[in-house]
Amino acid sequence: MSEISEHSPHDKLIRMANQIAAFFRSQPGQPEIAVAGHINDFWTYRMRMDLLAALRAGEPVDPIVQATAPHIRLPHETTEGVKPVDPLSHQE
Known part of the structure; x- marks a missing residue:
C-alpha cells in the first residue's frame, strides 16, 4: 500500500539545495555562486529544471538558493566566455 505524500514534488530538491x-x-x-557551481556540476538537467520551476513557483527556500537561479546553467545554454569554476570551491 502506498502512502499519499503531503509534500510537494520539489521538497527533496529544495531540501538538498538548502543543505548545500x-x-x-x-x-x-559568494555562496550563491558556489551553490550554483555545485548544482551545475553535479545535478542532472531534470533536477536543475525542477529546482528552477520550484523557485519560479515561490517555494520557500534559503535566500542563498533563491539567489542561485540566475547562475544555474542548463545544457542548451551557451557557456562561451564563461570563466571556469574551481571544482573544489566552485569559485571563479
Whole structure:
C-alpha cells in the first residue's frame, strides 16, 4: 500500500539545495555562486529544471538558493566566455 505524500514534488530538491547552501554559507566568497557551481556540476538537467520551476513557483527556500537561479546553467545554454569554476570551491 502506498502512502499519499503531503509534500510537494520539489521538497527533496529544495531540501538538498538548502543543505548545500548551509555548507557554503560558512565558506569565503559568494555562496550563491558556489551553490550554483555545485548544482551545475553535479545535478542532472531534470533536477536543475525542477529546482528552477520550484523557485519560479515561490517555494520557500534559503535566500542563498533563491539567489542561485540566475547562475544555474542548463545544457542548451551557451557557456562561451564563461570563466571556469574551481571544482573544489566552485569559485571563479
